Amino acid sequence: MPTPITSDAEMGALLARAGFQxxxxxxxxxxxxxxxxxxxxxxxxxxxSYMVEPAHVFSFPTEEIAR
Amino acid sequence: MSTDxxxxxxxxxxxxxxxxxxxxxxEMCLARVKAFEPExxxxxxxxxxxxxxxxxxxxxxxxxxxxxxPLHGIPIGxxxxxxxxxxxxxxxSAHKLGNVPETDATCAAALDAxxxxxxxxxxxxEFADGGPSFDLPWPPSRNPWNxxxxxxxxxxxxxxxxAAGLVLGGLGTDTGGSIRGPAALCGIVGLxxxxxxISRAGVAPAAYSLDHIGPMAWTTEDCALMLQALAGxxxxxxxxxxxxxxxxxxxxxxxxxxxxxxxxxxxxETDRPVAEAVKAGIDAAIATYESLGAEVVEIKLSxxxxxxxxxxxISTVERGAAYERMMLKNPEKFGQRYRxxxxxxxxxxxxxYVQALRRRRELIAEMAxxxxxxxxxxxxxxxDEAPPIDQVPRxxxxxxxxxxxxxxxxxxxxxxxxxGFGPNGLPVSIxxxxxPFAEAVLLQAAHAFEQATSWRNRRPDMVGxxxxx
Numbered sequence: 001m002p003t004p005i006t007s008d009a010e011m012g013a014l015l016a017r018a019g020f021q022x023x024x025x026x027x028x029x030x031x032x033x034x035x036x037x038x039x040x041x042x043x044x045x046x047x048x049s050y051m052v053e054p055a056h057v058f059s060f061p062t063e064e065i066a067r
Numbered sequence: 068m069s070t071d072x073x074x075x076x077x078x079x080x081x082x083x084x085x086x087x088x089x090x091x092x093x094e095m096c097l098a099r100v101k102a103f104e105p106e107x108x109x110x111x112x113x114x115x116x117x118x119x120x121x122x123x124x125x126x127x128x129x130x131x132x133x134x135x136x137p138l139h140g141i142p143i144g145x146x147x148x149x150x151x152x153x154x155x156x157x158x159x160s161a162h163k164l165g166n167v168p169e170t171d172a173t174c175a176a177a178l179d180a181x182x183x184x185x186x187x188x189x190x191x192x193e194f195a196d197g198g199p200s201f202d203l204p205w206p207p208s209r210n211p212w213n214x215x216x217x218x219x220x221x222x223x224x225x226x227x228x229x230a231a232g233l234v235l236g237g238l239g240t241d242t243g244g245s246i247r248g249p250a251a252l253c254g255i256v257g258l259x260x261x262x263x264x265i266s267r268a269g270v271a272p273a274a275y276s277l278d279h280i281g282p283m284a285w286t287t288e289d290c291a292l293m294l295q296a297l298a299g300x301x302x303x304x305x306x307x308x309x310x311x312x313x314x315x316x317x318x319x320x321x322x323x324x325x326x327x328x329x330x331x332x333x334x335x336e337t338d339r340p341v342a343e344a345v346k347a348g349i350d351a352a353i354a355t356y357e358s359l360g361a362e363v364v365e366i367k368l369s370x371x372x373x374x375x376x377x378x379x380x381i382s383t384v385e386r387g388a389a390y391e392r393m394m395l396k397n398p399e400k401f402g403q404r405y406r407x408x409x410x411x412x413x414x415x416x417x418x419x420y421v422q423a424l425r426r427r428r429e430l431i432a433e434m435a436x437x438x439x440x441x442x443x444x445x446x447x448x449x450x451d452e453a454p455p456i457d458q459v460p461r462x463x464x465x466x467x468x469x470x471x472x473x474x475x476x477x478x479x480x481x482x483x484x485x486x487g488f489g490p491n492g493l494p495v496s497i498x499x500x501x502x503p504f505a506e507a508v509l510l511q512a513a514h515a516f517e518q519a520t521s522w523r524n525r526r527p528d529m530v531g532x533x534x535x536x
Binding site for chain 1: 414
């Protein structure tokens with residue numbers, strides 16, 4: 001689970017990894033937003049079994065199997 | 068209806084009876100566009116010549132062999148992320164300034180085939196997310212009930228244009244509430260159909276697995292008429308459902324007797340407490356359904372924040388993937404608010420995305436179990452009246468959950484229907500949701516509430532219409 005960013009350098013590294021070249025001011029602004037993201041990331045991680053599958057696992061439609 | 072602006076069903080009846088021509092109806096709408104568009108900014112592109120040509124064609128066809136559908140000769144508008152052959156389609160972005168598609172989106176073609184009159188392309192948030200923005204090539208749309216107020220988005224132009232009678236109906240898209248939010252704040256009806264019921268082919272993506280298309284109109288009946296033309300399988304959309312299309316008007320007028328309405332109090336009382344007017348609308352809806360013979364039962368679900376958190380990661384990462392190349396190549400072409408949303412994608416990890424998808428499966432199962440015993444679920448549409456357009460927080464999709472995302476996450480159909488007015492004279496709304504592909508019962512329940520109330524009798528003051536009750 002992500003932990004809160006403790007420095008602008010960490011935030012800058014994360015954004016640079018995605019290819020974004022941002023100013024120090026912009027990086028500081030996004031650090032504020034990142035707090036909300038960390039909070040939400042905790043919500044999607046429960047005490048679930050590793051057997052619980054994601055929603056995009058799919059099955060083939062019947063008509064495709066028949067062909 | 069007691070306003071001077073016709074609904075689709077009213078206009079269709081008059082056209083069928085030979086008492087109104089599509090040309091006359093289109094000129095009425097164009098006159099309202101001329102009068103109110105300078106304040107509303109509902110259109111990115113007004114297709115005046117196309118509208119007049121469509122209307123003349125419809126008039127000739129109807130004279131020759133009668134209307135081919137209730138939409139024949141009806142002026143409509145399309146959100147400007149929907150491709151239209153030969154017509155500028157901007158996605159409200161500097162990235163798409165000269166974009167003229169070579170084909171129609173499937174949903175645009177469906178409305179064209181039904182005989183509609185295309186009035187133009189309607190204002191949206193940039194690529195359907197992040198507004199209101201004041202740094203794009205076009206201004207954001209304004210709320211006809213008070214032009215200093217927000218329309219919500221991203222189908223903002225459709226909400227404003229329908230409320231002010233610039234068009235009789237329009238298309239919106241909805242990834243986390245972009246049809247239902249503007250419907251709620253602009254005082255109209257907005258239906259997000261079940262995921263896969265209306266083709267997404269030719270519509271710019273916001274988030275692939277959460278994107279829905281749907282009609283926005285003054286009444287529930289009008290939404291049903293539009294849905295009838297829009298629903299159906301399309302091989303061009305990999306998510307398109309291949310199933311029969313029922314008669315969506317079949318339940319209209321049957322009332323609510325025998326229906327089971329689930330009420331989810333936790334969301335509007337605890338998770339995101341709503342304004343008094345919104346709560347009054349929900350309470351009135353409960354009382355109305357009971358008086359109509361419906362059974363109202365309490366439903367319990369996880370916190371709204373749970374649905375919103377999963378929806379946030381899925382929408383953010385899918386959006387980021389879709390627009391990554393544009394963002395890295397020309398970030399300056401995006402407005403600030405949309406750029407923010409793309410930067411958020413860089414702050415989410417691959418594990419966040421998959422954990423959100425795992426949570427999504429759990430929440431779909433939870434919702435399905437709750438819905439097994441009811442026909443429709445009742446929630447708030449929006450927590451309050453429309454805020455001032457210049458006071459929408461920058462991180463508004465992060466700090467508070469909304470009432471709409473849960474039904475994008477689960478793919479269920481959901482509709483916002485006006486439920487009154489707040490102390491500022493602005494509309495408020497309830498939201499109803501139903502099981503996947505149960506649009507017919509959803510529309511029946513919404514119509515029953517609408518018919519039992521007087522909220523459809525009042526248009527925005529700016530339109531200069533008589534006010535009823």
